[in-house]
Amino acid sequence: MSSHEYDVVVVGAGTSGCYAAATLADGGYDVVVVERKDAEEAGHIACGDALKGASDFPEAIPKSQLEPAFTNTDVDHGRFEIPQEDAVLEIPVPGELAVIDRWEYGRRVIDGAESKGTDFHYDTVVQDVEQDDDGQVTGITAMRKGREATYEADLVVDAAGALSLLQDKTDFEGSTFDTNVRYSQFCSAYREIIEVEEPVEWDDALVFKPTERSAGYLWYFPRTSTEINAGLGFQMNEEPMELVDDLKADLEDRPEFRGAEVTDKLGAALPTRRPYDSAVAPGYIAVGDAAGHVNPTTGGGIAGAAYAGKYAAEQAIEAIEDDATGDEAALWEYNVNVMDHFGARYAALDVYNIFTTAYDVDDLMALMAALPGEKLAEALYGGSTNLSLGLKLKTAFKSIGHWGTIYDLYQTKRLADRLLDHYESYPSDPSGFDAWQRERDAIMDDIYELTGADAKY
Numbered sequence: 001m002s003s004h005e006y007d008v009v010v011v012g013a014g015t016s017g018c019y020a021a022a023t024l025a026d027g028g029y030d031v032v033v034v035e036r037k038d039a040e041e042a043g044h045i046a047c048g049d050a051l052k053g054a055s056d057f058p059e060a061i062p063k064s065q066l067e068p069a070f071t072n073t074d075v076d077h078g079r080f081e082i083p084q085e086d087a088v089l090e091i092p093v094p095g096e097l098a099v100i101d102r103w104e105y106g107r108r109v110i111d112g113a114e115s116k117g118t119d120f121h122y123d124t125v126v127q128d129v130e131q132d133d134d135g136q137v138t139g140i141t142a143m144r145k146g147r148e149a150t151y152e153a154d155l156v157v158d159a160a161g162a163l164s165l166l167q168d169k170t171d172f173e174g175s176t177f178d179t180n181v182r183y184s185q186f187c188s189a190y191r192e193i194i195e196v197e198e199p200v201e202w203d204d205a206l207v208f209k210p211t212e213r214s215a216g217y218l219w220y221f222p223r224t225s226t227e228i229n230a231g232l233g234f235q236m237n238e239e240p241m242e243l244v245d246d247l248k249a250d251l252e253d254r255p256e257f258r259g260a261e262v263t264d265k266l267g268a269a270l271p272t273r274r275p276y277d278s279a280v281a282p283g284y285i286a287v288g289d290a291a292g293h294v295n296p297t298t299g300g301g302i303a304g305a306a307y308a309g310k311y312a313a314e315q316a317i318e319a320i321e322d323d324a325t326g327d328e329a330a331l332w333e334y335n336v337n338v339m340d341h342f343g344a345r346y347a348a349l350d351v352y353n354i355f356t357t358a359y360d361v362d363d364l365m366a367l368m369a370a371l372p373g374e375k376l377a378e379a380l381y382g383g384s385t386n387l388s389l390g391l392k393l394k395t396a397f398k399s400i401g402h403w404g405t406i407y408d409l410y411q412t413k414r415l416a417d418r419l420l421d422h423y424e425s426y427p428s429d430p431s432g433f434d435a436w437q438r439e440r441d442a443i444m445d446d447i448y449e450l451t452g453a454d455a456k457y
Contacts, residue, residue, distance in 0.1 A: 001148040006030045006119075008316055009140060009153040011126055011166060013042050015302050016288030017159030018109040018118075019309030020316075022060035025116035027317050033113065034124040034142060034151065042122060043106020046191055046268035049229040050075075050206050050221050052295075053303030055096035058310040061112030069105035070098045071223040072203065079205040093206070099223050103264075124149065129156070129169040136326040137170060137283035154325045155316050158286040159309070162186055162269040170284065176328055176433055177284070178276035178291075180457050184237030185273035185292075187299070190244060191231030193264040199225035200256050209250070216241055218250055230257075233299075235272060235357070237454075243267065272296045273456070274350040275343040277437060278430075280331040285312045293338070296350045304342045311337040329430055336428060344423030350456075351416040351447055355409065358453035408451065415447050 008024050010017045013035040024031040035042050051070070057063045075097050080089040114120060124144040130152075132138050139152040158166045163186060172179050200222060207220035216234040223229055230251065234241045244265075251257045271292045279291035287293065287308040294301035315334040316325070324330035422443060427436050448455050 001150065002144065003150045003152070004032065004121075005152045006032045007153060007320060008032075008155045008157060008313075009034065009151045010157040010159055011140065011164075012159035012161060012288075012290070013037075013110055013113075013120065014045060014106070014159055014161065014288060014305065015109055016290075016293070016305035016309040016312075017157065018113040019058055019060055019306045020157050020159065020287060020313045021118040021309075022113040022116045023058070023310050023313030024316065025113065025118045026060055027313070029317065029320070030119075031117075032119040032121055032151065034121045034126065034140070034144075036125045037122065039120075039122045042120075043110055044103045044266070045106055046189065046231075046266035047102040047229075047302075048191065048219055048221055048231060048299060049099050049102050049223060050300060051098045051100050051302050052093070052298075052300045053095055056303060057306050060116065060310060060313075061109055061306075065112050066105060066108050069100045069102075069108055071101050071227070072099040073097075074204050075099055075206060075222070077205050079202055079207045081207065081209040083209070090205075097206075099206075099221050099229070101223060121149075126160070126165060126169075129166055131171060131283075134326065135171060135174055135282055137281065140166070154283070154320050156284050157309075157312055157316070158284065158290045159288050160290050162271050162289045164286065164290040167286070167290070170281070172281050175281035176278035176430055177281040177286075178278055180277070181273075181292075184235070185271065185456060186236050186269050187233045187272045188236055188240070188243070188267070188269055189231060189233030189299075190247065190267040191229055191265070192247065192262050193223070194228045194230050194251070194257065195261045195263055196226050196228060196256060197259050198256070200228065211241070211246065218247070227263075228257075233270075236269075270294060270299055270301075272299065272353060274347040275338060277440075278328075278335050278433065279338070280328055280334055282326040282328060285316065285331060285334060287312045291338075293342070293346070295346055296353045304346075307341055308338055311341075332429055336426060339423060339426040344420055344426070347423050348416045348420035351412060351419060354447060354453045354456055355412045355451050357456075358451040359408075411450055412447065415443065415450065419443050419447075 007029040008031045010021045010033045013033050017033055021031045021033050077093055078091040080091060121144060124142045126140050126142045128141045129137055130139040137156050142149045158164050160166055203222040203225035209218040211217060218232040221229040232243060232247050271289055271294045273292050273296055275293055276291045279286040288305035293304045293308050311334050315331050319325045319330040322330060422440055427433050
């Protein structure tokens with residue numbers, strides 16, 4: 001058995017883990033990233049490869065170090081194919097957008113953290129979480145290259161991804177950490193990297209397409225005009241899809257993919273839920289996918305994960321300096337920073353995700369085809385949009401036969417606005433947390449009653 005002592009142990013070498021580690025190491029702290037994959041495979045993650053917010057990364061690993069992994073910076077809009085309506089909807093995407101080579105990007109964030117002085121322990125699979133008699137997390141146990149290893153630390157950063165094993169192993173009783181987490185709040189996804197013979201016509205767009213069920217979707221994201229990230233996924237509370245076969249069937253129906261070659265394939269789970277209400281516990285902080293830091297309507301989460309890692313590291317440094325890593329109140333500012341930056345917006349977007357589970361896919365596609373592209377973009381990426389009476393009437397005229405769905409959507413939008421306002425008053429310390437949750441849950445009850453959707457939380 002080998003034993004290791006660090007200021008902070010980070011579990012997982014993804015975006016959030018590497019940004020947390022780089023920020024800590026840059027501040028002069030001893031930090032190790034434990035990663036279950038080997039050194040060659042690390043950074044190879046199933047992802048749509050689309051990067052929203054490509055202009056902005058924390059300074060610990062600056063954008064300039066990542067840019068060689070940006071393979072297509074000409075994408076500027078979404079292209080929604082709606083076969084039920086025989087329609088294609090072009091939707092502008094606000095802000096800078098890029099499609100990346102995810103493996104190359106993954107290697108570069110690892111290199112960025114390593115250059116700051118982070119240790120990386122590959123082939124290391126976490127077995128358990130260590131806690132003291134007061135419930136404070138004090139480290140982890142793992143198998144490293146087939147041998148037992150222990151890691152003691154002032155703080156553990158959980159960057160282990162969706163449905164993190166660490167959260168199954170940790171006793172959160174008496175803490176604020178969000179344990180209202182179940183598989184139905186996640187999506188199962190699969191993607192292939194495909195080389196086509198001729199350039200596609202839509203190499204400046206992110207292509208989306210619904211499957212035959214409302215909780216399923218397909219995507220085609222062009223890394224280049226001839227290299228496409230093609231994938232699909234479904235909500236885990238729905239009847240499972242045959243992901244490989246269903247993707248193959250759609251590819252065979254698209255003439256641009258005739259004669260194409262598959263160069264890589266990978267599957268994963270990802271959160272399609274609101275951010276954790278609290279992602280801190282004594283000696284413990286969760287970041288990125290491990291804390292639900294993903295836009296629940298699009299699956300995008302790279303930029304948010306980078307900032308979650310930065311905020312976690314900054315709060316860890318402050319708590320270490322105050323000898324207070326066992327005090328949730330000393331870590332609470334991390335929650336506040338996440339909610340202020342993107343958490344509130346993602347929580348509001350989750351309302352639309354809930355809305356879609358309660359309606360027939362044909363009604364939803366008719367509604368999407370009727371909405372102006374810029375308004376749909378605001379809803380997908382901003383969490384809300386302004387809908388005037390004139391626009392309501394115009395949309396209703398274009399969607400005769402779906403007026404009930406339209407009315408419910410506008411009512412849902414009002415509740416999403418209420419929820420966004422509430423999240424923007426997220427408590428500044430744990431003392432106001434219970435009251436904040438009660439009011440939020442009352443808003444959610446109104447959302448479930450309006451939409452008829454099953455409770456998600």
